[in-house]
Amino acid sequence: MLPVADVVELSRLQFGLTAMFHFLFVPLTLGLSWILVICESVYVMTGQQVYKDMTRFWGKLFGINFAMGVTTGMTLEFQFGTNWAYYAHYVGDIFGTPLAIEGMMAFFLESTFVGLFFFGWNRLSKVQHLVVTFLVALGSNLSALWILIANGWMQNPVGAEFNYQTMRMELTSITDVIFNPVAQVKFVHTLAAGYVAAAMFVLGVSAWYLLRARDTGFAIRSFAVAAGFGLASVCSVIVLGDESGYATGEVQKVKLAAIEAEWDTHPAPAAITVFGLPNQAEQRTDYAVRIPYALGLIATRSTDKQITGIKDLVREHEARIRNGMLAYEALVKLRAGDGSEDVKRQFERHQADLGFGLLLKKYTPNVVDATPAQIAAAAQDTIPRVAPLFWSFRVMVGLGLLFLFIFGASFWFLARRNLAPQRWLLRLAVISIPLPWVAIMTGWFVAEYGRQPWSISGVLPTFLSASSIEPGQVWFSLIGLMTIYVLLFAIEMYLMLKYIRLGPSSLHTGRYFRETGTPAHSANAS
Amino acid sequence: MIDYETLKLIWWGLMVLLMLGFALTGGWDLGVATLLPWVGHNDEERRVAINAIGPTWEGNQTWLITFGAALFAAWPLVYAAAFSVLYVALIFTLFALFLRPVGFDYRSKLDDPRWRNGWDWGLFVGGVFPALVFGVAIGNLFLGLPFAYDDTLRVTYHGGFLDLFSGFTIGTGLLAVAMLTLHGGAYLYLRTDAAVAERARRATLVAGLVTAALFAVLGFWLARLPGYQVVAIGDVNGVLTPTQKQVARDVGLWFANYHAWPRLWLLPAVGLGGAVLTSVAAALRWRWLGLAGSSLAVIGIIVSAGAALFPFVLPSSIDAVASLTAWDAVSSHRTLGLMLGVVAIFIPVIALYTSWVYRVMRGTVTVEQIRRETHTSY
Numbered sequence: 039m040l041p042v043a044d045v046v047e048l049s050r051l052q053f054g055l056t057a058m059f060h061f062l063f064v065p066l067t068l069g070l071s072w073i074l075v076i077c078e079s080v081y082v083m084t085g086q087q088v089y090k091d092m093t094r095f096w097g098k099l100f101g102i103n104f105a106m107g108v109t110t111g112m113t114l115e116f117q118f119g120t121n122w123a124y125y126a127h128y129v130g131d132i133f134g135t136p137l138a139i140e141g142m143m144a145f146f147l148e149s150t151f152v153g154l155f156f157f158g159w160n161r162l163s164k165v166q167h168l169v170v171t172f173l174v175a176l177g178s179n180l181s182a183l184w185i186l187i188a189n190g191w192m193q194n195p196v197g198a199e200f201n202y203q204t205m206r207m208e209l210t211s212i213t214d215v216i217f218n219p220v221a222q223v224k225f226v227h228t229l230a231a232g233y234v235a236a237a238m239f240v241l242g243v244s245a246w247y248l249l250r251a252r253d254t255g256f257a258i259r260s261f262a263v264a265a266g267f268g269l270a271s272v273c274s275v276i277v278l279g280d281e282s283g284y285a286t287g288e289v290q291k292v293k294l295a296a297i298e299a300e301w302d303t304h305p306a307p308a309a310i311t312v313f314g315l316p317n318q319a320e321q322r323t324d325y326a327v328r329i330p331y332a333l334g335l336i337a338t339r340s341t342d343k344q345i346t347g348i349k350d351l352v353r354e355h356e357a358r359i360r361n362g363m364l365a366y367e368a369l370v371k372l373r374a375g376d377g378s379e380d381v382k383r384q385f386e387r388h389q390a391d392l393g394f395g396l397l398l399k400k401y402t403p404n405v406v407d408a409t410p411a412q413i414a415a416a417a418q419d420t421i422p423r424v425a426p427l428f429w430s431f432r433v434m435v436g437l438g439l440l441f442l443f444i445f446g447a448s449f450w451f452l453a454r455r456n457l458a459p460q461r462w463l464l465r466l467a468v469i470s471i472p473l474p475w476v477a478i479m480t481g482w483f484v485a486e487y488g489r490q491p492w493s494i495s496g497v498l499p500t501f502l503s504a505s506s507i508e509p510g511q512v513w514f515s516l517i518g519l520m521t522i523y524v525l526l527f528a529i530e531m532y533l534m535l536k537y538i539r540l541g542p543s544s545l546h547t548g549r550y551f552r553e554t555g556t557p558a559h560s561a562n563a564s
Numbered sequence: 565m566i567d568y569e570t571l572k573l574i575w576w577g578l579m580v581l582l583m584l585g586f587a588l589t590g591g592w593d594l595g596v597a598t599l600l601p602w603v604g605h606n607d608e609e610r611r612v613a614i615n616a617i618g619p620t621w622e623g624n625q626t627w628l629i630t631f632g633a634a635l636f637a638a639w640p641l642v643y644a645a646a647f648s649v650l651y652v653a654l655i656f657t658l659f660a661l662f663l664r665p666v667g668f669d670y671r672s673k674l675d676d677p678r679w680r681n682g683w684d685w686g687l688f689v690g691g692v693f694p695a696l697v698f699g700v701a702i703g704n705l706f707l708g709l710p711f712a713y714d715d716t717l718r719v720t721y722h723g724g725f726l727d728l729f730s731g732f733t734i735g736t737g738l739l740a741v742a743m744l745t746l747h748g749g750a751y752l753y754l755r756t757d758a759a760v761a762e763r764a765r766r767a768t769l770v771a772g773l774v775t776a777a778l779f780a781v782l783g784f785w786l787a788r789l790p791g792y793q794v795v796a797i798g799d800v801n802g803v804l805t806p807t808q809k810q811v812a813r814d815v816g817l818w819f820a821n822y823h824a825w826p827r828l829w830l831l832p833a834v835g836l837g838g839a840v841l842t843s844v845a846a847a848l849r850w851r852w853l854g855l856a857g858s859s860l861a862v863i864g865i866i867v868s869a870g871a872a873l874f875p876f877v878l879p880s881s882i883d884a885v886a887s888l889t890a891w892d893a894v895s896s897h898r899t900l901g902l903m904l905g906v907v908a909i910f911i912p913v914i915a916l917y918t919s920w921v922y923r924v925m926r927g928t929v930t931v932e933q934i935r936r937e938t939h940t941s942y
Binding site: 152203206 | 618619620621622623625626629630632633634635636637638640641643644645646647648651652654655658659661662665666668669670673674715716717718719720721803805895896898899902903906907910911914917918921924925939940941
């Protein structure tokens with residue numbers, strides 16, 4: 039019995055919303071943990087109290103954010119089983135492994151030491167505490183590594199093959215899964231994006247203190263740490279975040295063609311479409327502005343490799359669907375106990391395309407009796423809607439360039455000791471605080487919406503992955519989750535803003551703005 | 565590489581071990597949260613209780629997260645079937661678990677008493693509700709859960725949320741709450757002083773007796789319920805799917821393992837004895853003995869339930885053959901071997917640094933300390 043269409047759509051909505059909500063908090067954890075390490079290292083090396091106060095104040099905000107990250111992370115682990123039971127069965131043999139390693143190698147580390155970070159100040163030596171802070175940062179970053187290895191495998195499922203006896207994908211090489219090029223590119227890009235978000239957060243909040251001329255000694259040092267860290271991160275995010283990750287893997291090729299609105303295959307190296315209006319119905323891009331050669335050079339890092347256009351991808355997929363029908367036909371016989379050599383050979387020849395055959399389940403449960411019209415429709419299903427991907431990608435890239443400018447300018451004026459008069463830059467930093475999150479959300483949208491119709495690229499269609507539960511159950515969880523999330527988010531934002539307004543005086547050291555009454559006074563005021 | 569059959573057996577043990585990891589450490593936090601309204605009569609006293617577990621609860625909960633992830637990796641069929649058949653129950657549990665990270669961290673960030681009292685109730689619900697659901701879920705394993713498989717090994721269901729509650733499963737739910745209250749109470753008695761410790765001591769005394777009584781009653785009850793037994797199964801050293809076996813279902817079969825290996829009776833004896841020992845220790849005011857007793861109770865009770873079920877992990881009430889066992893619900897040979905290596909490396913490392921953290925944070929949490937460190941404590 040296939041899952042009900044409503045269950046699939048509601049579960050997708052629920053997973054998408056809860057994953058994006060979780061990722062409001064993750065980037066700040068990833069980046070802020072390193073900013074804490076930087077501040078505390080300076081404290082340990084120089085002994086200057088202000089750097090300890092910086093570690094503790096930004097640590098307080100880190101804690102408020104971290105609690106939400108933990109809260110919302112659990113939902114995702116639950117959902118693979120609750121809403122995507124067939125997915126869990128079909129790929130658990132491979133997909134579960136990085137999640138379990140993440141738990142043992144990374145999440146334990148960060149969760150065990152995060153308590154000591156907050157409560158260990160008087161019980162540990164300076165160096166011991168720094169090591170604890172470092173381990174929290176290491177744990178959260180390693181956590182991202184394993185999650186992105188799991189996610190990378192969904193985009194490019196290497197190191198696995200189908201076992202018809204157990205009706206699932208099984209691991210053939212863990213090193214292939216770990217060193218999956220898609221996963222590696224994703225890891226570096228996602229981490230660096232998180233660092234940019236955290237740096238922009240610290241930069242913007244510090245700029246706000248500077249604009250109000252309060253705790254300037256504290257604020258300018260925080261601003262400097264954020265500017266340096268942010269500039270390095272935004273350079274990595276741009277250089278390492280280019281489209282080289284899209285050269286391998288079936289769904290990656292489709293995404294590349296969609297985000298660049300490449301309807302046709304052009305001779306290498308292809309031109310890049312900077313602007314245009316993708317027109318899906320007529321399969322062309324209106325008013326396109328193109329730069330010759332650029333796309334080919336960026337995406338393939340060569341002058342002679344082609345980038346396959348959407349029309350050709352559909353043609354390739356139609357052929358793979360036909361092969362998939364043969365694979366499915368053989369699979370049914372094998373499952374029924376017909377183990378003859380002919381059947382086995384037929385299955386082995388076509389099993390790489392089994393997933394494409396499964397796409398037909400949406401149209402005909404038996405797969406093998408699909409009409410040419412149904413095959414053509416299934417082939418069209420393999421192409422996501424182009425315009426949302428095209429635009430999301432451009433928003434992300436545009437914001438990345440804006441961040442480069444902000445961090446670059448901040449660094450420049452800091453180095454020239456001429457920051458205070460640049461009130462326009464400080465204001466820009468404050469209003470830009472939410473923008474890295476916009477860039478991150480559009481980036482994830484491209485990666486995950488662009489993966490449709492697959493849950494595992496070329497292997498398992500999304501509509502087969504859901505549990506065979508009732509729509510009412512998903513309505514219940516969806517409404518419940520959204521209600522709780524909205525409440526928790528309001529509470530989190532309230533606390534965040536309250537502590538940002540209090541600033542370092544929330545540490546009750548007696549050295550800062552609200553305690554001394556003199557805005558400009560602070561420890562080591564410059 | 566270790567042969568498949570041995571690996572399957574080892575993984576049964578490792579799943580029990582991970583569950584024990586959570587019950588023994590996270591159990592303190594769930595139990596203390598359950599006791600919160602009783603041991604803390606004002607804000608400072610409740611802060612004493614919260615700060616006794618505050619610095620370590622997060623690492624402890626990771627045992628639960630890791631248990632879930634290991635279930636996904638090593639027993640993917642169990643993960644898929646259990647999580648979806650228990651959909652509504654698990655979503656409720658998730659809501660209750662939400663209250664913990666934010667409850668601990670946000671509670672003392674504002675002074676408003678309504679805010680703090682609200683979060684205290686949140687922490688209470690976040691402690692007692694998951695314990696109750698885990699207990700009800702384990703009770704339902706003995707009755708079987710209503711799932712079956714179609715020919716593509718897709719799980720289908722025939723039953724609702726309310727069907728999970730019967731006399732027996734409410735009993736196992738209460739047993740889980742009593743057991744973790746016992747464990748949390750023994751820990752709180754050790755880590756606090758004055759009024760909070762005294763109330764924790766009295767609660768522990770009662771919880772020990774309740775745990776022992778419930779465990780004994782449920783044991784006799786179980787003997788009157790239909791149990792499951794694998795009558796025939798393919799080569800357990802090979803690749804098996806859930807439908808390749810024959811299963812008998814009859815009253816008393818849940819004790820078949822105990823009849824076959826009488827030494828197993830040691831397990832329930834440890835569970836029962838540990839619970840009583842904790843009560844005795846509480847009466848005598850022997851703090852460390854109480855903690856040893858409650859740990860034995862937790863280990864004895866959980867492992868004796870596992871031993872009764874073995875090799876079953878998730879029996880089905882509507883199609884006994886579809887029941888999942890440690891032999892046929894597992895990952896491939898390669899994945900089990902790989903994951904064993906991961907566990908063998910990381911679990912000892914985790915145990916080491918966790919003990920170090922507990923050592924650093926050792927000592928008694930007092931009202932005076934909360935007053936002194938009011939801005940840095942939870």
